[in-house]
Amino acid sequence: MTPGARLQAVIELLEQAWSGRQPIDQLADVFFKKRRYAGSSDRRGIQETLYQILRHQARLDWWIDRSGQPVSASVRARIIANLALADKTSPDAIAALFTGSNHCPAPLSQTELELADSLYGRPLTHADMPRPVALEYPDWMDASLSALWGDRLEAEISALNQLAPVDLRVNTLKSTPEQAKAELASQFIETETTPLSPLGLRLIGKARLGGTQAFRDGLVEVQDEGSQLLALLCGAEPGMTVIDYCAGAGGKTLALAAAMAVEGRIRGRIYACDISQARINRMQPRLQRAGALAVRRQILSGRNDAWVKANRATADRVLVDVPCTGTGAWRRDPQAKWRFTPEQLDDIRIRQQAILEDAATLVKPGGRLIYATCSLLQEENEQQLFAFLKDHEAFAPLAIDQVWSQTVGGPPPPAGPCLRLSPASTGTDGFFCAVLERRS
Numbered sequence: 536m537t538p539g540a541r542l543q544a545v546i547e548l549l550e551q552a553w554s555g556r557q558p559i560d561q562l563a564d565v566f567f568k569k570r571r572y573a574g575s576s577d578r579r580g581i582q583e584t585l586y587q588i589l590r591h592q593a594r595l596d597w598w599i600d601r602s603g604q605p606v607s608a609s610v611r612a613r614i615i616a617n618l619a620l621a622d623k624t625s626p627d628a629i630a631a632l633f634t635g636s637n638h639c640p641a642p643l644s645q646t647e648l649e650l651a652d653s654l655y656g657r658p659l660t661h662a663d664m665p666r667p668v669a670l671e672y673p674d675w676m677d678a679s680l681s682a683l684w685g686d687r688l689e690a691e692i693s694a695l696n697q698l699a700p701v702d703l704r705v706n707t708l709k710s711t712p713e714q715a716k717a718e719l720a721s722q723f724i725e726t727e728t729t730p731l732s733p734l735g736l737r738l739i740g741k742a743r744l745g746g747t748q749a750f751r752d753g754l755v756e757v758q759d760e761g762s763q764l765l766a767l768l769c770g771a772e773p774g775m776t777v778i779d780y781c782a783g784a785g786g787k788t789l790a791l792a793a794a795m796a797v798e799g800r801i802r803g804r805i806y807a808c809d810i811s812q813a814r815i816n817r818m819q820p821r822l823q824r825a826g827a828l829a830v831r832r833q834i835l836s837g838r839n840d841a842w843v844k845a846n847r848a849t850a851d852r853v854l855v856d857v858p859c860t861g862t863g864a865w866r867r868d869p870q871a872k873w874r875f876t877p878e879q880l881d882d883i884r885i886r887q888q889a890i891l892e893d894a895a896t897l898v899k900p901g902g903r904l905i906y907a908t909c910s911l912l913q914e915e916n917e918q919q920l921f922a923f924l925k926d927h928e929a930f931a932p933l934a935i936d937q938v939w940s941q942t943v944g945g946p947p948p949p950a951g952p953c954l955r956l957s958p959a960s961t962g963t964d965g966f967f968c969a970v971l972e973r974r975s
Contacts, residue, residue, distance in 0.1 A: 863965020
């Protein structure tokens with residue numbers, strides 16, 4: 536593909552991303568499956584440009600607005616601004632990419648040419664930018680994030696705006712970390728052990744994992760190290776009844792199932808619950824590849840679900856990784872930061888409270904309820920936990936460092952009664968986790 540054709544692909548993908556709610560990685564997967572002619576260098580170049588523009592969106596829009604040109608922050612305008620500001624591409628070179636021939640974008644209008652000329656040579660980040668613009672986060676989150684991090688705000692947010700590594704969890708139903716690492720190396724994929732998770736491997740460089748024998752045989756699963764730690768903190772063991780209440784794609788379910796195995800066979804009962812039939816169905820191939828077909832999948836209807844009522848006080852462990860704003864995963868889905876409004880956050884919090892209420896009824900005396908989010912906002916984390924404990928005296932929080940020593944092992948990251956992970960502090964995605972025990 537020519538540079539111009541790659542740019543046209545970026546335009547098409549960004550138009551889809553900004554007109555809907557589907558993550559860019561899913562859109563890109565579908566896009567490239569329909570375009571087998573695109574080589575690995577084409578895919579890499581298109582994806583790098585995509586993520587660069589998504590990570591620069593607030594600053595690009597600020598410059599477009601100040602340019603004095605009568606253009607909106609459209610896909611083309613943002614691409615032109617990114618070429619001029621981030622890539623330092625001259626106006627003539629930008630125009631050469633927009634020829635309208637050989638699958639290239641349509642030629643620049645006079646206004647677009649003037650935009651390129653007005654922005655060329657300027658810095659991407661300017662001293663006059665408000666802090667949320669310069670650091671690329673919604674201004675309505677400023678008070679919450681400032682209260683959380685204080686002087687560390689810039690370092691924490693900047694880390695959220697960087698590329699994320701690709702982490703793998705070794706499936707102990709089929710392999711050990713040493714065996715999986717060696718198998719990947721035999722297929723020319725180099726990895727290093729993750730610093731916190733004893734089951735994690737981190738890819739060194741870029742690799743197409745899906746075509747490897749190690750992945751097809753279920754020796755490894757793609758899973759961020761932080762997500763691996765949440766599953767380990769559940770303390771699932773053979774013989775237990777374990778429920779992943781908001782299972783989603785099933786990543787943590789698979790990790791929990793592996794922790795319950797003896798000699799490669801799952802002992803006890805493990806349920807993957809979700810309100811989405813489509814998500815439950817998509818989980819099946821993953822379970823089969825991992826050798827975890829003993830996992831029982833359960834569709835929930837919402838509040839007052841019959842299955843939940845029938846299984847009250849039966850579970851040793853209930854993991855509740857609730858739907859959230861996903862602020863901790865901005866490295867992987869940078870467009871997510873612009874997807875929510877304060878009003879939508881209020882709706883999400885109400886939903887989280889309802890889910891936590893229902894999931895708590897499944898925990899038996901002496902069992903544990905693990906509340907988790909991939910959010911950084913206190914409104915979804917500490918505040919939700921405080922409200923729940925105020926109304927549920929039967930539950931008490933366990934010191935996370937003690938739970939860590941019992942389940943993960945090794946020295947824990949600095950933590951209070953709850954665990955907070957972030958790219959800047961732990962090198963993982965951002966997560967929150969609290970482990971509550973139901974008193975007898």
